[in-house]
Amino acid sequence: MDRVLLVDDEKEFTDVLSERMSSRGVEVDVAATGMEAIERIQKKSYDAIILDLVMPGMDGIETCRRLLEQNPDLQVILLSGHATVEKGVEATRLGALDFLEKPADLQKLMERIESAKARKMLLVQKRSEEKIRDILKSKGW
Amino acid sequence: MSDHLRRDVFEQALAFFGRMTALLSHEMKNALSVLNELGGLLGDLSLSAQRGRPIPAAQLDKIANGIQKQVQRCDAYIKRLHHFSHNTDSFRALVPLDAAVAEIVQLSQILAARKKVTLDVESHAPPQATVVDKVFFWQMAVYECICAALDNAQEGDTIAVRFANHPGPPFVRITGSRGIPETALEPYLPILSVLVGELNATLEQISGGEGKSAAALVIRSATA
Incomplete structure (x- = not known):
């Protein structure tokens, strides 16, 4: 089962989107603010973080920056009502995986979540291999 | 007013108009996103119904209310945008x-x-x-x-x-x-x-x- 954290202050939007994603076999958690998202990733691992760009208080770009600072392996997909090229470039520079415009097509979003999951698995595998290599090197076997 | 100042005022007035309309269109996009998901949910339920699973009336009511709420929200934004735009094109109106x-x-x-x-x-x-x-x-x-x-x-x-x-x-x-x-x-x-x-x-x-x-x-x- 895919695990997704949906970060958006628009409750009606997160309610319906999480219901639709759950019916497609995705486990969805919701955070209404950037701070809440940061707290959630400390407690649980997610295959993808779907993050709204414009939120009260800490905005999507700042939240993305802080999330990736805490865990560079996180797969962040930014969602915005106005996906400007400028914001897209900024998000990509920060390390976001993708940038989608609202209203988003659920099929497309599900495909992006699958890519995020695959990329995360590759990163985890790479980290494990590096760890094993380090252990082998330090033990001199 | 100097030419330089006139250009500054012109640029800032345009920026103000742009900022206000962008704020409103962004809010409208948010309402449309909710409508998009509600429409998608109706589609999901319709597919389930075609497979013989009944749709609870309470769920349909909830979706209908959600649609009405977002339409009203969009309408309020469009009214504001309309008023605001007319303040620009009817610059001398009282x-x-x-x-x-x-x-x-x-x-x-x-x-x-x-x-x-x-x-x-x-x-x-x-x-x-x-x-x-x-x-x-x-x-x-x-x-x-x-x-x-x-x-x-x-x-x-x-x-x-x-x-x-x-x-x-x-x-x-x-x-x-x-x-x-x-x-x-x-x-x-x-x-x-x-x-x-x-x-x-x-x-x-x-x-x-x-x-x-x-x-x-x-x-x-x-x-x-």
Whole structure:
């Protein structure tokens, strides 16, 4: 089962989107603010973080920056009502995986979540291999 | 007005118009996103029904209410956009100033909400309304003052915008709960000076804040 954290202050939007994603076999958690998202990733691992760009208080770009600072392996997909090229470039520079415009097509979003999951698995595998290599090197076997 | 200043005013007026319309279109996109998901949910339920799974009436009711709510929300934004746009194309039309102030406060509320700041509007107008022309400039001047107050505001603060037309000439007062320091006001002063000049008004900084901070900004019309 895919695990997704949906970060958006628009409750009606997160309610319906999480219901639709759950019916497609995705486990969805919701955070209404950037701070809440940061707290959630400390407690649980997610295959993808779907993050709204414009939120009260800490905005999507700042939240993305802080999330990736805490865990560079996180797969962040930014969602915005106005996906400007400028914001897209900024998000990509920060390390976001993708940038989608609202209203988003659920099929497309599900495909992006699958890519995020695959990329995360590759990163985890790479980290494990590096760890094993380090252990082998330090033990001199 | 020098050519340089004229160009500055022109650019900033366009920027103000652009910012307001972008704020509104962004909110409309949010409402459309909810509608998009509600439509998608209806599609999901229809597919389930075709496979013999009944749709609970309560769920359909909830979706219908959600659709109505978002349509009303979109309609309110479109009305605001329509009013605001007409203030630009009917630049010389006479418009009640209290309504124009209430409108720009409502639009600025979207911006304030992003900083988790509350904007309060109070109107103390007598039955005799004050009508003004160049309402776009009035709204821009009030907006610039709100921005100066917002720059110094923090989460949970309130900015009060008060319109009154008695005693004396009509005025709009913008009060930030943390005051409006000179540093916050400085970037807005050049355009504000031009705007109040165009409106035959004055900009007053009411002292009372700490240090070099103004407690409030008042745009006062020279004519009653």
